[in-house]
Amino acid sequence: MTASLKPYLDSLPSYLSADNLGPWETYLAQVEKVVPMLEESLQPHVETLxxxxxxxxxxVPIRRDDGSYAHYEGYRVQHNTSRGPGKGGIRYHQDVTLSEVMALSAWMTIKNAVVNVxxxxxxxxxxxxxxxxxxxELERLTRRYTSEVNILLGPDKDIPAPDVGTNEQVMAxxxxTYSMDQGATVTGVVTGKPISLGGSLGRHDATGRGVYVVAREAARRIGLxxxxxxxxxxxxxxxxxxxxRIFHNAGAKIVAVQDVSGTVHSGAGLDPQALQVHRRTSGGFAGxxxxxxxxxxxxxxxxxxxxxxxxxxxxxxxxxxxxxxARMVVEGANGPTLPEADExxxxxxxxxxxxVVANAGGVTVSYFEWVQDIYSFFWSEAEINDRLDRIMAxxxxAVWEVADSKAITLRTAAYVVGATRVLRARVMRGLYP
Ligand SMILES: NC(=O)c1ccc[n+]([C@@H]2O[C@H](COP(=O)([O-])OP(=O)(O)OC[C@H]3O[C@@H](n4cnc5c(N)ncnc54)[C@H](O)[C@@H]3O)[C@@H](O)[C@H]2O)c1
Incomplete structure (x- = not known):
């Protein structure tokens, strides 16, 4: 464990092992950095983070196609709901752990506050x-998982979206499943749905578009x-x-890509659309x-x-x-950089x-999708991309200004912005009972 986290061992929940904290450790280390920078009035409440x-x-038990049964571990974690209903994706991956889902839920708390949704x-x-x-089998798994975590979900309570290993079909x-249990169609219970079921135009590309907007804004500031x-x-x-695709269309050159199938490089630049077609037909980037x-x-x-x-x-x-x-790293993934690597x-x-700011485009358009579902009134793609660009920029x-004025990193500045909004909401609401 990182030395700076030692004082918090005593308050570590018993369901976590201090020897193997996983991604939750990365999150805790990020919180520790920001705590001294928060206003005095918020200090008594930082434990909530x-x-x-x-x-x-x-x-999550399912019947396999061959008639046998298989059981899988499923999780839903609500890190914080001070500012509104829980919001965050569903990941299907063989290495999912409680620590990982906890960290991902906490990053959603900060992220949603940074973009102020x-x-x-x-x-x-x-x-x-x-x-x-x-x-x-995937459909049976999804329906059983949804039914098991159903008690937490709802358009006013907790709203899932896609993440690694899930997509719009899984959201549908x-x-x-949620609607069947309710006896009525409730489109606003998940986002990232197909357009035909109350999904939003622009949602599919929203996270990648947000990554591009943040890169563009940062590049301008460092003269790139x-x-x-x-x-x-x-x-x-x-x-x-x-x-x-969006970097390529803006005139940037995609010089290297990596996925589970391998890595390719081209000094002249790769056409991402043609590369995807090649990967689909040949199973990888090679060739x-x-x-x-x-x-x-x-x-x-x-x-x-x-x-x-x-x-x-x-x-x-x-x-x-x-x-x-590189001159800059723009984090499309959640938690891709270890705290020591950050240094x-x-x-x-x-x-x-x-x-918490670079990949917030997805949740921003998820917010638009949720609003459109509630009103049953849908916007044009140009309107959505426009609003997304404005919110991200x-x-x-705001994060850049805090980083600049306090001479801190963009990450710590984003946590100052996000954590301040979360804790101010907590203070205003007071503690029940
Ligand atoms: N989907 C969203 O809207 C969204 C929003 C915000 C953040 N994120 C984050 O972005 C990241 C990617 O999510 P996604 O939805 O694009 O997932 P995805 O499953 O659609 O894609 C993941 C990609 O990573 C590759 N990959 C997986 N393991 C790898 C490894 N060990 N080495 C190299 N490549 C590997 C896969 O081949 C695939 O190309 C995650 O950290 C997720 O939490 C996603």
């Missing part, structure tokens, strides 16, 4: 590799021209794929014209201006941070645009 409000752990922070997950299930099944900027992206899923396959670890040595981690947590270790050649990047004058400007 270190404890999730509510955790539900469920068993009226939500608290939640997250859910099932410890399953979705690629090992048939479509029917979740919405249908977006046209011709060299971009390396880890993870070409919901977030990375959209980001790659894409003009692209050289490189060793996965070499991804971190690639000469680039902007590095976008858009896969999983804990990818930028201190060792990798020493080798990164290394800071020391090397590499700007880090933190996850304003949130980034």
């Amino acid at each position: 270190r404890r999730p409000k509510r955790i539900l752990i469920v068993d 009226p939500f608290g922070g939640s997250k859910g997950g099932v410890r399953v590799d979705p690629n090992t299930l048939s479509r029917n 099944w979740m919405m249908d 021209e977006m046209k011709g900027a060299r971009v390396a992206i880890q993870g070409l899923g919901n977030v990375g794929d959209a980001a790659a 894409f014209p003009g692209a050289e396959v490189i060793d996965n670890e070499h991804f971190w040595d690639v000469d680039c201006d902007i590095l976008v981690p858009a896969a999983l947590e804990a990818q930028i270790t201190p060792g990798r941070a020493e080798r990164i050649k 290394v990047l800071h020391g090397r004058n590499i700007l880090v645009c933190p996850d 304003e949130a980034f400007a």
Whole structure:
């Protein structure tokens, strides 16, 4: 455990092991940095940030196609609801743990406050590799999981969305299951739904678009021209794929990409759309014209201006941070940079645009989707992209100003902005009973 966290061992909930805190440790270390910078009146309430409000752990049994039964661990964590209903995605991945879902839910609390949408922070997950299930099995898993965590969900209580390993089809099944239990169609219970079921135009690309807007705003401030900027992206899923297309369309050059199938590099730049078609038809990036396959670890040595981690947590270790050649890191993924690596990047004058603002585009358009569902009145894509751009640019400007005035990193500044809003709401509401 990080030395600075030792004083908090005593207040560590008994369901966590101090020897293996996982991503929750990264979150706690980030909180420790910001606590001394918060206003005096908020100090008595900071413990609330270190404890999730509510955790539900469920068993998710399903019948496999061959007639056998399988059981999976499922979670839904509501970290904080001081500012509104819980909001956060559902992850299907074989390595999901309670610590991970706790950290992801806490990052949602901070993120939703940084972009000032009226939500608290939640997250859910099932410890399953979705690629090992048939479509029917995936549907049964999703419906059973939804039914198990149903008591926490609702458009005014807790609203899931897609994350790693889930997509709009999974959201449609979740919405249908919840609606069947209610006896009425409730579209606003999840976001990231198909357009035909109350989804929002622009939601699919929203997180990637937000990553681009933050990169553009940061680039302008450090004098980096977006046209011709060299971009390396880890993870070409919901977030990375959209980001790659939008960077490419803005004139940037995608010089390297990595996903679970491997890593490719091209000094001349890759066309992300053609690369996706190639990956779909051939199962990986290898063999894409003009692209050289490189060793996965070499991804971190690639000469680039902007590095976008858009896969999983804990990818930028201190060792990798020493080798990164980018001028800035824009965190598409949640928690991709370990706290010690953050220090290394800071020391090397590499700007880090933190996850809690850089990937907030998804939840911002999820907020638009929720509002549209409530009013049953839908906006045009241009309107949505416009509002998204404005909210992201304003949130980034506010974070930049705090960082500048206090001479702190953008991450700590984002936590100052987010934690202040959360704790002020907590103070105003008072403590029940
Ligand atoms: N989907 C959203 O709207 C959203 C919003 C905010 C943040 N995020 C975060 O962005 C990240 C990616 O989410 P997503 O929804 O795009 O997931 P996804 O499942 O659609 O894509 C993940 C991508 O990462 C790659 N990947 C997985 N493990 C890898 C590894 N070990 N090395 C290299 N590549 C690997 C996969 O091949 C895939 O291309 C996560 O941290 C998620 O929490 C997602």
